[in-house]
Amino acid sequence: MNQQAGGKILLRMENISKSFPGVKALDKVSLQVKAGTVHALMGENGAGKSTLMKCLFGIYNKDEGHIYLEDREVDFKSSREALDNGVAMVHQELNQALKRSVMDNIWLGRYPKISKFIPLVSEKKMYADTMKVFQELDIHVNPKAIMSTMPVSHRQMVEIAKAVSFNAKVIVFDEPTSSLTEQEVEHLFRIINMLRDRGCGIIYISHKMEEILRISDEVTIMRDGQWVATEPAKELTMNQIIRLMVGRELTNRFPPKAHDVVDEIVLKVEGLTAMYSSLRDVSFALKKGEVLGIAGLDGSGRTELLENIFGSATRKHGKIYKGSKLIHNRSPQESIANGLSMVTEERRATGIFSILDVRSNTVISCLKKCRSDRFFFLSNRKMQEKTQWSVNRMRIKTPSLATKIRSLSGGNQQKVIIGRWLLTEPEIFLMDEPTRGIDVGAKYEIYQIIIDMAKEGKSVIMVSSEMPELLGVCDRILVMSNGRLAGEVTATATTQEEIMTLAAKYV
Ligand SMILES: Nc1ncnc2c1ncn2[C@@H]1O[C@H](COP(=O)(O)OP(=O)(O)OP(=O)(O)O)[C@@H](O)[C@H]1O
Ligand SMILES: [Mg+2]
Structure with a gap:
């Protein structure tokens, strides 16, 4: 909590309404954000959070209502206008020029010139300016790297650097941590705290309850396009937030495990090694009716493992058996024909x-x-x-x-x-971060679907960065570390610490 909490009001949104064909996305929603605070915006999927922020940021035209920035009424018609007036937004769906470099993405549309008289882009200045922002934020990314070659988490950092480079006073983070690892979340929180100490007003949208309670000063909850409540974060509990969001009590976060693992191997992977990633020599067997979790740090090869099984990445060595039959899964089509399906991460x-x-x-x-x-x-x-x-x-x-x-x-x-x-x-369902970006109520539905599939004798392999989710839903968990399999644990007999230790084994 910041001592400055309770500072002057930076942003006031009053009675904002917005309709789309067939939906009233916002119905007279109001929001006030104070300087030097983090204001969380919460609500189920489709509650109107992103729409409210897009009305602020000039992406959508509001139908009704008023927006004031430090008592000055504003109505931005484009995001550039919002940025020029000190309002920045890190989007839920990153919209970046992937073929361009990091610094191009940050300075797009306002490239530094060599001089007033030579209207050519000064690459040198652009590089130096980018490095300055990166140093300030402790970001270690090469400004000349091409966006498409970088992991989502780095691309997100670039987006944050861009917001800071505009010297924004109000910064909106729309689900910034959904693709970040724990260390990256810590880094982001350091950045947010720094911005808060500078007197910025931060609007923070997330479905992760623990995060909200940790980082925010105030919480506003929306439901079905309407404002429901605004409370100081320290006066709210997780259950209260859920009740306000969902409109009903939600007592358990995980459905009971009602399936039995059958002692019959449906999929066997032997010595799987990827051609283009660090994944090497992974072997394991999946049983019928089993929910198998894959844990590990970001970049440990979890996604690559699924992609190599499913044929969306190229294998170097390794064999895959369905039951006792050797299968090849050279492409997703072939894998689908072999009874596999995959939900991708991005x-x-x-x-x-x-x-x-x-x-x-x-x-x-x-x-x-x-x-x-x-x-x-x-x-x-x-x-x-x-x-x-x-x-x-x-x-x-x-x-x-x-x-x-x-x-x-x-x-x-x-x-x-x-x-x-x-x-x-599918008989075998591969899921990469299946509940990322999904609200608490719907998460429960997805867990239920996974457990129901197992009950019907299907098998699921699920990659997740959320440890409680792996422990709550899976039977067995494989832990990846630096492209290799570091160990295997039983969900009911392990702890988060044991998994973390295994995840660090080859780092
Ligand atoms: N461009 C659009 N055209 C039509 N309908 C839209 C548009 N943008 C949003 N909506 C609708 O407005 C409602 C609110 O959507 P919004 O994206 O604001 O939800 P959200 O609270 O951000 O949810 P999530 O947590 O899933 O991101 C939804 O019903 C959505 O379908
Ligand atoms: Mg949204």
Whole structure:
């Protein structure tokens, strides 16, 4: 908590309303942010958090309401205008020029010139300016690196550096930690504390309850586009927040494990070594009806392991058996035919057809099952039914099945993708961070789906950075360290400490 908490009001948003076709995304929402504080914004997927912030940041035009920055009424028409006026936003969905360098991304549209008389871009100055911001924030990223070659966490740091480089007074972080490791979260929190001490007003959106209670001074909760409550963080408990968000009590975070692991091996991996990543010599077996967790630090090869099994990355050595049969999984298509499915980690980049509607995005992986019984054509009715099933099962909040997926909230887009893969009815489901960016209520649904699948005799391999989730849902957990398998633990008989120790084994 900061001594300055309770400073002057930096930002005032009053009675903001915003509608989209078929949805009232915001209904007279108000928010006040004080200088030198962190204000958390919470609510379920689709509650209107990102929309409220996009109205502030000039991405959306509000229909109604007023916004004041230190008593001056503002109404930004573009994000550039917002940035020039000291309001910055680190987006939930990073929108970066991936083919360009780090410094290009930071200074895009305001490149430093060689001099007033020579209107050419000064690469040298741009490099020096970038390094200055990076040093201030203790960021270790090469300013000349190309964005696409960097992990999401580094790209996020670049985004934060960009916000700081504009000398912003109000900085919005929309789910900044969803792809960060624990150490990176600590780093981000140091940066946020520094900005708070400088007198900035920070708006922090996250679904991670522990984080909110730790970093924020005040919490505003929204539900269905409406303001529900604003309270000092120290007066709120996790259960109270959940009740305000969901509108009902949610007593358990994990459903009871009701499945039995059968002593029959469904998938065996031997000496798996990747061609282009550090993954090497991984062997393990997966049983029928088993939920197998994969733990490890970021970059330890967890995602690469799934990708190498699924054929979306190239293997160098190694064998994969389904039961006793050798399979090759040279491509995702081949893996799907072999009864595997995979939910990727970076769903927006690798999983979404943003200009297509919810229905097309849902049925795209099970088109064969959508054929008309009599004709060769696709049956509209079947596609509609399958999509409706997934929307119900995943509780996807969407005005209709024909809504473009890009207009869904971040969390709801993710749910569409998970629903898509559920429809393929895989025998073996590979899930990379399945609950990232998903609200508490929907997380429970996803755990329930995983446990139900295991109960039906399907098997699940689940990568997660959230230790409680691995312990709460999995039967067995493999721990990766620096591309290798560092050990294996039983979920009911291990501790977070044991897993952390294994994760550091080869570092
Ligand atoms: N461009 C758009 N077009 C149509 N509807 C939209 C658009 N942007 C948002 N919406 C709708 O507005 C509502 C609020 O979405 P918003 O993205 O603000 O939710 P959120 O609280 O940020 O959720 P999440 O936690 O999933 O990110 C949702 O129902 C969403 O479908
Ligand atoms: Mg959002």
